[in-house]
Amino acid sequence: MKLLSLIVMLCGFLIAGIAGYQYYLHSPTYALHQISDAAERQDQITLAKYIDFDSIVANLTEPLETAEESYEKRAQEETAEAKVRMRNSTAADDRIEKMKESELDLEFQRVKIGQQAKLFTLRMEAISMTRNLFAHFDSCQIMNIAPRGDTYRIRIKDKTGTIVPIIMSLEHKAWHVTQIELPENIKN
Numbered sequence: 461m462k463l464l465s466l467i468v469m470l471c472g473f474l475i476a477g478i479a480g481y482q483y484y485l486h487s488p489t490y491a492l493h494q495i496s497d498a499a500e501r502q503d504q505i506t507l508a509k510y511i512d513f514d515s516i517v518a519n520l521t522e523p524l525e526t527a528e529e530s531y532e533k534r535a536q537e538e539t540a541e542a543k544v545r546m547r548n549s550t551a552a553d554d555r556i557e558k559m560k561e562s563e564l565d566l567e568f569q570r571v572k573i574g575q576q577a578k579l580f581t582l583r584m585e586a587i588s589m590t591r592n593l594f595a596h597f598d599s600c601q602i603m604n605i606a607p608r609g610d611t612y613r614i615r616i617k618d619k620t621g622t623i624v625p626i627i628m629s630l631e632h633k634a635w636h637v638t639q640i641e642l643p644e645n646i647k648n
Contacts, residue, residue, distance in 0.1 A: 486633065486634075486635075487635070488605060488612045488614065488628045488635045489605065490635075491510050491628065491634065491635035491636070491637075492602060492614065492628075494506060494509075494510055495507065495510050495511065495594060495637070498510070499594055507594060509634075510634070510635070510636055510637060511590070511594055511636065511637045512631075512636045512637065512638045513587065513590055513591075515636075515638045515639065516586070516590050516637065516638065516639060516640050517583055517586045517587055517590065519638075519639045519640070520582075520586040520590075520640065521579065521582050521583050521586055524578070524579055524582055525579060528575045528576075528578075528579055531575065532572060532575065535568055535571060535572070536568065539564050539565065539567075539568045542564055543561050543564060546560055546561065546564075589640075590640060593618055593624065593640070594637075601616050601617040601618070602614060602615075602616050603615040603616060603617060603623055608627075610629065610630065611627050611628060611629045611630075611638075612627070612628045612635075613625055613626075613627055614626050614627075614628060624640060624641070625640070625641040626639065626640050626641070627639035627640075627641070
């Protein structure tokens with residue numbers, strides 16, 4: 461009877477151990493440790509498996525893209541209004557009107573290209589910052605992990621000592637870093 465109880469107890473511990481290990485394998489903590497190990501080995505494939513760089517960059521650049529779209533729409537409207545005002549004014553020569561309209565169009569295009577260049581630069585900086593953050597990532601620098609609905613908000617300390625909140629989401633039965641919240645000193 462004692463042998464049977466001992467066997468049942470050992471089986472119970474074995475099942476609990478396997479269940480606990482399976483839980484750990486599907487936890488954000490495990491994903492963070494995998495990121496840390498991949499960063500140490502400079503394993504880009506594993507990093508890409510756990511870090512959604514496209515989503516991070518999109519979240520970082522979305523406010524600027526929205527502002528740029530709003531600005532472009534406003535600039536188009538102002539350019540169209542300026543053309544209408546110019547046509548309504550008393551112009552001596554039709555060719556002069558067309559040249560002025562062309563100048564307005566060129567100015568609009570110049571500003572638009574400048575905005576696109578700024579957006580491109582921001583995207584490159586966001587990619588670089590994200591790669592640098594995770595290239596030197598150490599799972600020992602995790603400050604805290606807090607559940608937030610279907611995601612986890614994790615505060616990590618980067619190599620400069622800055623605390624950077626990251627967001628991890630469960631996608632396809634694995635945890636991925638999907639967003640980085642920029643500290644105030646970086647946003648400006």
